[in-house]
Amino acid sequence: MSAPQVTSPNPFDSGARDPWCPGCGHTLLIRALQKALAAGFDPHDVVLVTDIGCIGMADGLFRCHTVHGLHGRAPALAAGIAMTLPRPGMKVVVLMGDGGAAIGLQHVLECARLNVDLTLVVSNNQNYGMTGGQQSAYTLPGVRTTTSPGGAVLDAFDLARMLEPFGVPRVRVPATDRDALGEALARSLDHRGFSYLEVLTWCPSYAGKLNPDSVTPRDLSALFEARGQPTGVWPGGEARPVMRFEGAPRPRSAEPLPVTSAHRLEGVVHLLVAGSAGKGVQSAAEVFARAAVRAGLHVALRSEYPVTVGKGFSASQLCLSARPLGSPVAEHWDLALVCSPEGWAYVRERQAGIRRLVLDASLADGAPGGGPVPVDPTAVGAVPHTVTRLWLAAPRELGYRPANPEAGEEPQRGARTARPPALVERADFVKGDARGAAFAALAWALKEQGWFDLDALRAEVERVSHEGQRRSLLAALE
Amino acid sequence: MPDLALVEGSWLVAHGALHAGVDYFVGYPITPASGIFTEMVRAGVGLPTTDEITALQYLIGASLNGRKAMTATSGPGFLLMAEGIGAALAMEAPLVVVLVQRLGPATGSATVSAQGDVGMVGNIVSGGFRCPVLCPSSFEECAELAAHAVNVAETLRVPVILLTEKDMVVGKRTVDLSTLRLPAPVSRHRWEGPPEGFRTYDNWDEYDVPPFRALGDREVQLRLTASTHDALGNISTYSERVRASAERLFITRRLDVLPLPVLDADPGAEVLVISYGFTAYAAREAVQELRARGQRVSHLVVRTLYPLHVPEIRAACQGVRRIVIPEENATGQFRTVLLGEGVLRNLPVERLVSLNVMGRPITPDEIALAVLDAPQGGQADGPQQVVP
Numbered sequence: 001m002s003a004p005q006v007t008s009p010n011p012f013d014s015g016a017r018d019p020w021c022p023g024c025g026h027t028l029l030i031r032a033l034q035k036a037l038a039a040g041f042d043p044h045d046v047v048l049v050t051d052i053g054c055i056g057m058a059d060g061l062f063r064c065h066t067v068h069g070l071h072g073r074a075p076a077l078a079a080g081i082a083m084t085l086p087r088p089g090m091k092v093v094v095l096m097g098d099g100g101a102a103i104g105l106q107h108v109l110e111c112a113r114l115n116v117d118l119t120l121v122v123s124n125n126q127n128y129g130m131t132g133g134q135q136s137a138y139t140l141p142g143v144r145t146t147t148s149p150g151g152a153v154l155d156a157f158d159l160a161r162m163l164e165p166f167g168v169p170r171v172r173v174p175a176t177d178r179d180a181l182g183e184a185l186a187r188s189l190d191h192r193g194f195s196y197l198e199v200l201t202w203c204p205s206y207a208g209k210l211n212p213d214s215v216t217p218r219d220l221s222a223l224f225e226a227r228g229q230p231t232g233v234w235p236g237g238e239a240r241p242v243m244r245f246e247g248a249p250r251p252r253s254a255e256p257l258p259v260t261s262a263h264r265l266e267g268v269v270h271l272l273v274a275g276s277a278g279k280g281v282q283s284a285a286e287v288f289a290r291a292a293v294r295a296g297l298h299v300a301l302r303s304e305y306p307v308t309v310g311k312g313f314s315a316s317q318l319c320l321s322a323r324p325l326g327s328p329v330a331e332h333w334d335l336a337l338v339c340s341p342e343g344w345a346y347v348r349e350r351q352a353g354i355r356r357l358v359l360d361a362s363l364a365d366g367a368p369g370g371g372p373v374p375v376d377p378t379a380v381g382a383v384p385h386t387v388t389r390l391w392l393a394a395p396r397e398l399g400y401r402p403a404n405p406e407a408g409e410e411p412q413r414g415a416r417t418a419r420p421p422a423l424v425e426r427a428d429f430v431k432g433d434a435r436g437a438a439f440a441a442l443a444w445a446l447k448e449q450g451w452f453d454l455d456a457l458r459a460e461v462e463r464v465s466h467e468g469q470r471r472s473l474l475a476a477l478e
Numbered sequence: 479m480p481d482l483a484l485v486e487g488s489w490l491v492a493h494g495a496l497h498a499g500v501d502y503f504v505g506y507p508i509t510p511a512s513g514i515f516t517e518m519v520r521a522g523v524g525l526p527t528t529d530e531i532t533a534l535q536y537l538i539g540a541s542l543n544g545r546k547a548m549t550a551t552s553g554p555g556f557l558l559m560a561e562g563i564g565a566a567l568a569m570e571a572p573l574v575v576v577l578v579q580r581l582g583p584a585t586g587s588a589t590v591s592a593q594g595d596v597g598m599v600g601n602i603v604s605g606g607f608r609c610p611v612l613c614p615s616s617f618e619e620c621a622e623l624a625a626h627a628v629n630v631a632e633t634l635r636v637p638v639i640l641l642t643e644k645d646m647v648v649g650k651r652t653v654d655l656s657t658l659r660l661p662a663p664v665s666r667h668r669w670e671g672p673p674e675g676f677r678t679y680d681n682w683d684e685y686d687v688p689p690f691r692a693l694g695d696r697e698v699q700l701r702l703t704a705s706t707h708d709a710l711g712n713i714s715t716y717s718e719r720v721r722a723s724a725e726r727l728f729i730t731r732r733l734d735v736l737p738l739p740v741l742d743a744d745p746g747a748e749v750l751v752i753s754y755g756f757t758a759y760a761a762r763e764a765v766q767e768l769r770a771r772g773q774r775v776s777h778l779v780v781r782t783l784y785p786l787h788v789p790e791i792r793a794a795c796q797g798v799r800r801i802v803i804p805e806e807n808a809t810g811q812f813r814t815v816l817l818g819e820g821v822l823r824n825l826p827v828e829r830l831v832s833l834n835v836m837g838r839p840i841t842p843d844e845i846a847l848a849v850l851d852a853p854q855g856g857q858a859d860g861p862q863q864v865v866p
Contacts, residue, residue: 044696060712065693067542068703068713070565076532080539084502086694110528247501247523251493254483254655293484293652302649325651326763327839
């Protein structure tokens with residue numbers, strides 16, 4: 001009788017020859033996995049995600065959907081797949097080695113935390129086999145590798161124990177125990193949610209060769225047991241929801257701001273309003289900016305605050321323009337409104353770029369709380385305004401003409417020779433309520449400058465839905 | 479009818495992405511890109527994760543399932559994503575990474591805008607492969623190019639980088655939403671041939687892109703890998719057999735799906751300003767002011783930084799004697815890219831003026847003075863490099 005032709009009846013077997021060294025433990029694992037998958041799944045329902053390293057070469061042996069990624073990232077890649085699988089009834093299996101489980105440890109923990117629906121199989125062969133048998137974080141104490149020739153000294157990671165708090169099912173089983181491995185694989189694949197399976201394998205070319213006394217196929221369980229990592233089956237805790245991410249786009253539309261009133265601005269004006277964190281500076285600027293848009297102005301609004309948003313300064317830069325805006329960033333301001341010592345701390349750094357500075361009266365020298373505010377009138381406005389600097393700093397062919405003060409001409413902004421008038425004034429913004437100060441300051445400026453109607457600002461305040469904020473803003477308007 | 483709104487660049491990026499069909503956004507907080515993350519969470523498609531490395535892996539996984547995937551970050555996070563971007567390129571998993579530039583190096587200044595990552599984004603994939611890099615030059619283009627980026631990713635099955643700046647996405651501005659020119663959503667080319675004819679990396683279409691089938695397909699087997707592979711997806715050492723599949727990943731031949739540079743030509747102008755990103759605002763203002771004063775100057779805004787539309791850029795340089803390139807970085811990174819791609823080869827350009835500023839925006843005045851070849855006054859502290 002002639003020998004029967006070797007065929008593979010397993011639908012998950014691609015028929016490719018396994019790439020591993022003779023006697024490698026990975027081979028046993030892979031054949032057991034193919035058998036377990038065939039017992040419960042159609043190949044089109046399975047996605048096998050492989051890591052890097054010897055075990056990562058397994059994908060070519062499988063006939064199912066396979067994805068081969070980067071070192072240590074297989075659990076994260078698989079999680080991205082598992083939480084967006086296109087249909088129910090599919091299974092994601094991850095194969096990685098002990099090296100991958102070290103570099104990708106966080107991904108494993110995150111899969112457990114989220115309870116991603118996947119089966120993670122770690123083939124723990126005590127070393128990096130593909131790169132020359134180096135020690136891994138899972139190499140047990142005493143095991144010799146090419147980078148621990150005298151035997152590993154440090155304790156090894158125990159992933160099964162690390163995963164315990166997440167209540168996920170865990171198994172540690174030697175690849176040689178065919179029945180226990182088959183049973184563990186079947187149970188893991190049947191589990192909905194994250195499950196962990198650690199298969200003890202040996203590397204015949206490195207760890208096996210370097211530790212002939214301890215790392216042999218038959219002795220693996222005893223070795224692990226002696227190092228405090230016994231084999232075993234630990235069922236999961238209470239069932240937890242499985243992580244899915246469908247993604248249901250519901251785009252947020254921007255609030256329309258139709259133009260309902262007119263403005264009286266001709267050019268561009270750059271404003272700066274600064275105060276203390278938590279005192280309504282940002283919301284004041286936002287309401288003011290919206291009113292300006294409804295008045296037909298083009299507006300740019302920038303918020304500035306320290307990384308700890310609840311303390312220190314809070315500032316808003318506003319650019320109002322009659323024409324469509326160019327660059328929305330200003331380093332120079334026509335008017336700066338300062339409501340508190342914290343606000344001054346912010347503005348002070350920028351005072352050289354400010355043409356006109358208006359400080360709240362509380363910032364007067366010796367004011368309670370604020371202390372003397374060292375305003376140096378000569379520092380304010382020391383650097384000319386940028387928007388029209390081109391008129392003057394540029395060569396004559398651009399139309400440069402120095403101002404003639406005797407003819408009553410304003411010194412043109414931007415002239416390096418003719419400094420603009422720097423004004424420092426005091427006003428009363430706080431009026432007992434520091435929360436409304438920034439809005440009071442902006443309203444003060446609007447009343448004085450008349451860029452648009454105060455009524456338009458009042459109408460915008462009326463639209464504020466938060467009652468407390470609305471009342472505070474209305475009070476600041478009066 | 480104008481549709482005015484006061485919106486942030488972050489909102490516009492999200493708006494464009496959602497228009498193009500992004501339904502899976504994975505985010506990790508980082509200044510100044512967090513606003514985009516927040517918008518996508520509010521829009522019901524944002525998933526928070528533990529770090530940027532994980533974010534990219536999730537995106538690849540979802541992309542292979544057929545989802546339109548995106549994330550946003552700034553320099554430090556982008557570097558963590560780099561390995562995943564390379565993997566996505568190799569696997570041909572389309573996705574979009576928004577890189578909001580802040581001042582480097584390393585953590586640098588989180589809240590200071592910059593254009594210092596222009597060189598980096600062209601060189602993050604090992605082996606010299608490149609992802610398309612789109613760069614919005616206005617608030618409106620934040621939305622338009624975000625949508626284009628998704629479409630390019632889908633069409634070419636590549637990761638696409640949307641490169642922008644802190645000053646572009648943080649802060650609100652009046653935008654007339656009725657003027658947005660959002661491209662129609664495009665989805666990746668699906669394999670419609672017989673199942674037995676499907677091979678994961680074969681049957682390239684007119685863009686040399688293999689038609690797509692999602693994981694879990696019931697008709698075909700997917701074999702995806704980030705390692706060198708043959709047309710079937712079998713891992714294979716580089717050889718003649720896999721050469722074509724690897725070379726295909728160089729994207730320089732697929733220019734027609736990428737946003738073209740925009741030329742504002744002034745007939746007879748001997749000076750050309752080449753700008754990109756946020757600096758284009760200052761450049762537009764400078765050009766407007768100069769023309770109002772009788773100067774002749776042209777302006778080219780480049781919107782695809784990699785790969786370059788070399789013929790179009792060369793055409794814009796015809797007849798030009800001086801080129802001014804303003805950039806918010808210390809060394810003129812984009813100028814280096816232009817020169818490296820041979821854009822000016824054999825053209826009679828006499829001077830290439832690189833106007834570089836770090837840590838603050840370039841002003842229109844500085845650009846205007848560079849155009850006029852006038853000395854920088856006032857506070858123009860940035861080094862002005864003159865490249866003969």
